[in-house]
Amino acid sequence: MDMGYSTRLQRRFMWWFFSLSIIPVVILTGYFTWSQSQLLITQAHQQLENERDRYYFTIKEYFHDQVRAVVNLADSDLAISSGGRFYGFPNAFAQLGEDTSQAHRQLMQILQQNAGTHLKTNNQNYHRLYRQFNRQYQSWMARYEFNNVAMFDRSQHLVFAVKATPQLLADTRLHQAVTQLLDAPPEQRPKWVRTHFAPQGSRTMQAWYLAPILKRGQIQSILAVSTTTDNLSAMLRQLQRPHSGLWLIDQSHQSLLSGWVPRSSHAKLAVSPPQAAIIKSLEGQQGVLSPNDYALMPQLTAYRPVSIGNTSWALITCTPKQSAYQPLYRLYSISVTLVIALIVLLLFIGHWLSHRLALPMLQLTWCAEQFAAGELDYPVTHRQRQDEIGRLATALSHLQHRLKTTCFSTSFPSTSEHTPAMQSDSLHHSLVIAMNLALEAWGGDKVGLAEQSGLWRVYSDKGSLQTRTLDKYLHLETVPKTPRWRNVVRSIDFVLQHTDRQSPYYQPLKQAQQEIQHWITDRR
Structure with missing residues (x-):
């Protein structure tokens, strides 16, 4: 068998299986990742808006308390x-x-x-x-x-x-x-x-x-x-998340919180208030600016106006993109890892299936081609499998024996035209074919057939059981000149008694037995 062709066929089968399997996996994983990413982005925006509103109510309450305290003092x-x-x-x-x-x-x-x-x-x-x-x-x-x-x-x-x-x-x-x-x-x-x-x-x-x-x-x-804004900054510092920035900006674009409210004295700010958010907030608008809105802004920004009396300020809160979208990046990481794991798994399954299916099919195809070319002695493998490939191998094995029987029966003329030597060779061929068919129907267990039928002697040689007499009738060159054809016929009878009539071995065995009996009858 051409090993290069076998290898190419296995690879082709593996890559076809991989391609047809990975496409729906990638599509489903991509759709799931996209839908979940939209949900996580919405959750990140809502979380930042909730944080902004918490600052808003804290600031409003702080200044209202101050106004109330001053008015009460004046009264x-x-x-x-x-x-x-x-x-x-x-x-x-x-x-x-x-x-x-x-x-x-x-x-x-x-x-x-x-x-x-x-x-x-x-x-x-x-x-x-x-x-x-x-x-x-x-x-x-x-x-x-x-x-x-x-x-x-x-x-x-x-x-x-x-x-x-x-x-x-x-x-x-x-x-x-x-x-x-x-x-x-x-x-x-x-x-x-x-x-x-x-x-x-x-x-x-x-x-x-x-x-x-x-x-x-x-x-x-x-x-x-x-x-002053010192007390307000201290209150907001207790509410602030790490790495986030907070600004309260007046009409002159000055921050009342000194640029930002640090989480600690060692904190480093990686965000800044975008001008677009300041302008929109001072105009009375509120909302969220994502990094997709402004390519140069590596942060997520929420804004809204704060009105105390006749004064309006812009409340801006920002969080870095890496911190705001951390669950989103975790989802991307899990999705990529899952796709890679599925690719490796599908490659392994494709490689296993190519050896499990493609290689046996190729070997059985090569076997059928050899039969077509007249090479009837080519071994048939995979007969022990219990799936369709095993059934195909068994059918090819039966075909091989049928072809052998047909070739042997047509290669010799009728017994009336045989010389004694030719008749003896014809009997030997029939016995070998019949005995091989019987052993094949029995499952290939020579010792079991010899012991259960009681027709052949079993020898013990160095701890292993041998069937030397039976073995002689499996090959044409070892058949005795005066064969024990009765033992062969009785062996066929014994195997037929233990073989189902629907078995593919039953009819060939019956035919082989009849040919031997016809040969003996004609000789007499």
């Missing part, structure tokens, strides 16, 4: 008692000096002294009010986490401050807000205003809340409370 007895224009700080400030400049100098000296130190001033009234109300304002600041409390009279003069700084008198934002409250008509005057946030130091943004101190509908003074 409290503490503010009304200390801010009254006739008996509070405004009147005491006017008594500090002969003019405003002298009063300011005296005021700064008082504010920069320790509250417990005896203040040597000409006006003991201010000193009494300062000792009475300063500690109360400090306690209120510590309770609500504000940074400073100041008070202005109706002439826009600073009359009190818990923390006196040079920037306090030079803060134009503060003075503009005071003017706004004083100039507003009573029916249109707001309960509170807030200045815009401005940098204070390297990482802090600071703003002032202002509320009028009213008594019987009349403005007594203006209360100003300072706040």
